Amino acid sequence: GAGVSQSPSNKVTEKGKDVELRCDPISGHTALYWYRQSLGQGLEFLIYFQGNSAPDKSGLPSDRFSAERTGGSVSTLTIQRTQQEDSAVYLCASSLPGYQETQYFGPGTRLLVL
Amino acid sequence: AQSVAQPEDQVNVAEGNPLTVKCTYSVSGNPYLFWYVQYPNRGLQFLLKYITGDNLVKGSYGFEAEFNKSQTSFHLKKPSALVSDSALYFCAVRDMMKSTFGDGTTLTVKP
Numbered sequence: 001g002a003g004v005s006q007s008p009s010n011k012v013t014e015k016g017k018d019v020e021l022r023c024d025p026i027s028g029h030t031a032l033y034w035y036r037q038s039l040g041q042g043l044e045f046l047i048y049f050q051g052n053s054a055p056d057k058s059g060l061p062s063d064r065f066s067a068e069r070t071g072g073s074v075s076t077l078t079i080q081r082t083q084q085e086d087s088a089v090y091l092c093a094s095s096l097p098g099y100q101e102t103q104y105f106g107p108g109t110r111l112l113v114l
Numbered sequence: 115a116q117s118v119a120q121p122e123d124q125v126n127v128a129e130g131n132p133l134t135v136k137c138t139y140s141v142s143g144n145p146y147l148f149w150y151v152q153y154p155n156r157g158l159q160f161l162l163k164y165i166t167g168d169n170l171v172k173g174s175y176g177f178e179a180e181f182n183k184s185q186t187s188f189h190l191k192k193p194s195a196l197v198s199d200s201a202l203y204f205c206a207v208r209d210m211m212k213s214t215f216g217d218g219t220t221l222t223v224k225p
Contacts, residue, residue, distance in 0.1 A: 042204065042215045043213075056212060099209075099210060099211065100208075102160050103148075103160075103213065105159070106157050107156060107157045
């Protein structure tokens with residue numbers, strides 16, 4: 001079946017503009033995760049959804065970052081007033097519920113803030 | 115708090131030789147451990163995981179990993195490396211629904 005999809009694949013924006021990144025999880029996966037991967041770095045956890053609710057928002061780096069999920073499916077990560085340090089690859093993953101379930105990752109959105 | 119360490123930024127092996135990519139972890143509860151591989155400009159692909167049971171876990175593409183509770187390690191291994199195994203490898207530990215990833219190890223397999 002179809003994997004996790006993300007759009008856009010690449011986004012170039014100017015400092016101060018808002019951006020929206022979209023994630024389409026695998027059908028039936030109730031858990032959804034957002035991570036950020038900076039150049040040469042590991043993955044930084046941002047936020048996790050179970051259904052439409054986000055029990056853990058601890059990883060969001062500032063109040064400029066927000067995320068929502070509707071219908072238990074598509075999720076949008078919004079970054080307001082982008083800064084150059086926001087430049088990174090934003091990865092989305094989804095899984096079935098449960099601690100031992102495997103997370104399946106999308107290809108990522110490469111964000112460049114000029 | 116949980117943590118993962120991948121002590122080697124880079125591992126170089128010759129094709130046909132065995133490879134090991136090291137991972138150690140720290141977690142307060144039962145460790146759920148994962149290995150992922152990332153090819154250039156791609157997302158992460160799942161290789162294998164340890165949840166419980168046999169300490170030797172077999173995964174995709176001929177990879178395996180050995181869970182060692184006393185050494186808190188979960189090293190990734192393959193008996194015979196291929197040039198196509200060259201990629202970035204991540205170890206991750208899961209606590210509740212949050213995963214913590216290591217910084218990654220770049221594996222280069224030379225012909």
